[in-house]
Amino acid sequence: MRRNRAEDDREVMTTAAITSEIVASRVALGLQRKYGLIRYAITWVSRAVHSDPRAVKNWFAKVNAPRAAELIRLCVECDEVREEIYRLIDEGRAERAGGTPCSQSASRSAAAASDTPPA
Secondary structure, three states, rough: OOOOHHHHHHHHHOOOOOHHHHHHHHHHHHHHHHOOOOOOOHHHHHHHHOOHHHHHHHHHHOOOOHHHHHHHHHHHHHHHHHHHHHHHHHHHHHHHHHOOOHHHHHHHHHHHHOOOOOO
16 A cells, blocks of 8 residues: 655654754854853853843753744854754755765855855
8 A cells, every 4th residue: 555645754754863952962062163162152142143041051051952033043143053054954954865965065154154145
């Protein structure tokens, strides 16, 4: 008997290794790369993305990932976080396709540096 396409999609989603913990880890990595040990980094980031300082502290500590709107504002503010999210997307696509990560991540990094959309 032929299987339903929705069942196939659910299988792909359950095998994907992208979880909220991994997103939180990648966001924290990008934040730590940009802000490092700057004393008031949590305050600066919370003001820049219009979020609660407690939430931003949790992002830095890998406790929680930002919500969608906050993640978008964070990617606008911080190129390092945006690069980590693009890398995570490329890894997810590669895993889904069963291949290696896309070569687009290098072009995305270059495009992010120049603030132009990737080709």
